[in-house]
Amino acid sequence: MTHSNKKINRLTATNEDTLGPYYPISLCDNDNMDMTKIRSGVVNEATGEKIIIKGCVKDKNGNHAHGCLLEFWQPNANGIYRIPETEADDKIDPWFTGYARHRTSDGNFKLITIKPGVDDEQKTPRAPCITLTIFSDGITRVVTQLFFDGDPHNDTDPLLQSIPKELRERLMLKALTRADDGTVIYNIEIKMAGENETPFFDDILS
Amino acid sequence: MSKYGRTLQIGPTDLTSEKRTPRQPLHLIPEEARASFVPFAPYNFNALPSEADMTRLAPGRPRADGEPIKITGRVTDQYGRPIRKSMIEVWNANKYGRYTHIEDFSGLRLDPNFLGIGRMITDDDGNYEFWTIRPGEYLAFPDISRWRPKHIHFSIRGGASRLITQMYFKDDPHNDTDPMRILMGDNFDANIGKEYEIEGDEFDCGYQFDIVIGGKNPTFFEDI
Numbered sequence: 001m002t003h004s005n006k007k008i009n010r011l012t013a014t015n016e017d018t019l020g021p022y023y024p025i026s027l028c029d030n031d032n033m034d035m036t037k038i039r040s041g042v043v044n045e046a047t048g049e050k051i052i053i054k055g056c057v058k059d060k061n062g063n064h065a066h067g068c069l070l071e072f073w074q075p076n077a078n079g080i081y082r083i084p085e086t087e088a089d090d091k092i093d094p095w096f097t098g099y100a101r102h103r104t105s106d107g108n109f110k111l112i113t114i115k116p117g118v119d120d121e122q123k124t125p126r127a128p129c130i131t132l133t134i135f136s137d138g139i140t141r142v143v144t145q146l147f148f149d150g151d152p153h154n155d156t157d158p159l160l161q162s163i164p165k166e167l168r169e170r171l172m173l174k175a176l177t178r179a180d181d182g183t184v185i186y187n188i189e190i191k192m193a194g195e196n197e198t199p200f201f202d203d204i205l206s
Numbered sequence: 207m208s209k210y211g212r213t214l215q216i217g218p219t220d221l222t223s224e225k226r227t228p229r230q231p232l233h234l235i236p237e238e239a240r241a242s243f244v245p246f247a248p249y250n251f252n253a254l255p256s257e258a259d260m261t262r263l264a265p266g267r268p269r270a271d272g273e274p275i276k277i278t279g280r281v282t283d284q285y286g287r288p289i290r291k292s293m294i295e296v297w298n299a300n301k302y303g304r305y306t307h308i309e310d311f312s313g314l315r316l317d318p319n320f321l322g323i324g325r326m327i328t329d330d331d332g333n334y335e336f337w338t339i340r341p342g343e344y345l346a347f348p349d350i351s352r353w354r355p356k357h358i359h360f361s362i363r364g365g366a367s368r369l370i371t372q373m374y375f376k377d378d379p380h381n382d383t384d385p386m387r388i389l390m391g392d393n394f395d396a397n398i399g400k401e402y403e404i405e406g407d408e409f410d411c412g413y414q415f416d417i418v419i420g421g422k423n424p425t426f427f428e429d430i
Binding site: 010012013014019021022025059060061063065066067069075081084085097099105124126129131133136138139140145158162163192193194198199200202203204205206 | 210223235239323359
């Protein structure tokens with residue numbers, strides 16, 4: 001999709017295009033949908049409360065959106081995102097990157113991670129949340145953030161509070177069940193279009 | 207309260223676009239939350255040199271059917287600064303318009319010597335190069351007689367950069383009816399590989415495809 005460049009000295013951006021239906025599945029082989037483990041077979045794990053998020057992506061007709069490429073991004077248990085600026089931060093967890101990528105064939109996904117924390121030192125602390133980017137056939141890219149239902153920080157989160165109240169509910173991860181080992185399982189349904197459409201955000205114009 | 211950005215467009219005759227394009231305008235992101243929308247992919251990328259040669263399955267194997275082409279280009283942000291050490295993933299159909307993907311049910315001809323998946327890392331100046339076979343066009347939706355023009359898929363990722371796009375070929379007769387091309391409007395030119403000659407028999411020709419990653423995501427964590 002095109003977007004205008006206000007400053008004349010900037011290069012024109014290459015148009016984003018659809019992922020198409022045939023993103024090579026094997027290119028995701030080394031991507032980790034278990035954020036608690038940077039690599040398999042080692043003792044070290046991310047610090048924090050382990051959680052499981054089970055979700056699905058649905059289309060306008062309520063059918064599963066097959067063939068999507070999903071990217072997840074979140075801060076660690078201290079609420080710190082792992083970016084170049086924070087790499088030397090005391091509150092960085094060396095065993096946690098916060099980044100995961102997955103190509104879902106049937107529209108379902110399962111992310112194992114730790115519950116994101118809150119960085120109280122921020123002027124406007126963010127509620128615990130997970131950024132989700134969806135690439136798929138038919139669209140270029142949509143982005144949103146998922147929150148934890150009932151978390152007291154939601155009431156003051158600048159992003160949640162910036163959208164109409166009735167839409168906030170659609171971004172809530174809901175704890176409904178537990179795994180055999182007691183890990184809380186959260187559920188979410190992403191609706192790409194139509195009735196109960198998930199709110200998405202504009203990271204080009206913002 | 208809520209402020210709105212773009213409303214995404216539905217590609218004409220694109221049945222999947224009709225099902226998956228959000229109908230509501232996108233919400234603008236408040237400044238306090240903007241940084242959290244920029245995933246920083248850890249730089250643990252690795253690619254074998256042979257993964258940049260898609261004209262054969264592995265070194266020493268026979269070449270795939272069709273015309274070998276070389277694709278070269280430079281990846282930058284909108285200020286022209288190189289996007290370094292990023293992972294470029296590419297995938298394209300074979301000469302007959304068929305992907306090796308397990309979900310390609312078209313029944314078109316497979317080529318035993320073609321995989322159609324490659325990857326490489328941009329160098330310190332943002333440059334990349336790979337070899338592939340000129341892809342065939344294919345009838346994507348037979349019921350509405352809609353073709354996909356010849357194209358090569360690209361994904362760029364690394365640091366805060368993120369782009370998924372396609373390179374097209376000038377003068378493909380199916381370009382004009384492609385839904386995404388229609389949405390791109392006059393800016394379609396940015397997605398066309400610029401053909402150049404290559405001496406010798408190894409390649410039919412080369413294409414220069416410079417990629418500019420737009421928006422402020424790719425430069426979010428850097429001072430400008």
